[in-house]
Amino acid sequence: MIQLENVSKTYGGEVKAVDGISLEIRDGEVFGFIGPNGAGKTTAIKLITGILGPDSGTIRINGISINENPIEAKKQFGFVPDSPDMFLRLKGIEYLSFMADIYGVSQEQRADRIKSLSERFDLTAALGDQIQSYSHGMRQKIMIIGVLLHEPSVWILDEPMTGLDPKSSYTLKEMMREHADKGNSVFFSTHILEVAEKICDRVAVINKGRIIFVGTLNEMRDHFKQNESLEKMFLEMTENE
Numbered sequence: 001m002i003q004l005e006n007v008s009k010t011y012g013g014e015v016k017a018v019d020g021i022s023l024e025i026r027d028g029e030v031f032g033f034i035g036p037n038g039a040g041k042t043t044a045i046k047l048i049t050g051i052l053g054p055d056s057g058t059i060r061i062n063g064i065s066i067n068e069n070p071i072e073a074k075k076q077f078g079f080v081p082d083s084p085d086m087f088l089r090l091k092g093i094e095y096l097s098f099m100a101d102i103y104g105v106s107q108e109q110r111a112d113r114i115k116s117l118s119e120r121f122d123l124t125a126a127l128g129d130q131i132q133s134y135s136h137g138m139r140q141k142i143m144i145i146g147v148l149l150h151e152p153s154v155w156i157l158d159e160p161m162t163g164l165d166p167k168s169s170y171t172l173k174e175m176m177r178e179h180a181d182k183g184n185s186v187f188f189s190t191h192i193l194e195v196a197e198k199i200c201d202r203v204a205v206i207n208k209g210r211i212i213f214v215g216t217l218n219e220m221r222d223h224f225k226q227n228e229s230l231e232k233m234f235l236e237m238t239e240n241e
Contacts, residue, residue, distance in 0.1 A: 036207060136163035
């Protein structure tokens with residue numbers, strides 16, 4: 001579970017990238033976070049993951065404050081950032097071993113999990129190569145595998161489908177659904193509205209740093225009193241703002 005209460009972040013003393021947002025991402029759901037470019041999605045995710053500190057408000061992961069107890073809070077989640085261009089000189093297997101070390105995954109557990117996840121993402125043959133030789137999509141996959149090795153209950157994914165081939169994108173969506181169906185939380189930002197429409201239990205729409213809608217797609221359609229696509233409702237909401 002992820003809880004945000006009246007969270008704000010201002011850049012340069014003037015620009016409110018996140019403006020008093022409150023959200024609860026529950027156990028057992030896939031939660032989509034959507035908004036136009038510059039709306040505050042990535043800033044909000046950096047606040048949730050502790051990369052940035054909020055100017056005000058509280059953030060809890062599974063009941064643990066990210067500000068008061070950051071190490072314990074960060075043990076609760078796996079985070080895939082919006083750019084996979086990290087640790088490029090490491091081989092794939094070296095990066096995965098490094099991530100397993102950070103999270104205290106035993107040698108036996110990591111071997112099984114690396115084998116299972118790399119097979120699922122068709123990456124086994126590339127684990128001995130340096131990450132800098134990987135395509136963008138392969139880098140995205142190795143980052144996803146790395147953050148899932150400690151089997152976190154909360155997944156936080158920033159534009160996770162970017163660069164993935166159709167098969168890997170389908171695999172990740174399957175895994176997100178499986179994870180939530182086991183009683184865990186999946187929180188992901190996306191600009192691909194069709195993905196959000198297909199797999200999300202609920203969505204939040206953010207624009208200009210403020211949450212302008214939270215709920216199911218049916219609740220959104222009730223709000224508009226018509227059976228529109230998510231894309232049309234999203235455009236109407238953000239343009240009206």
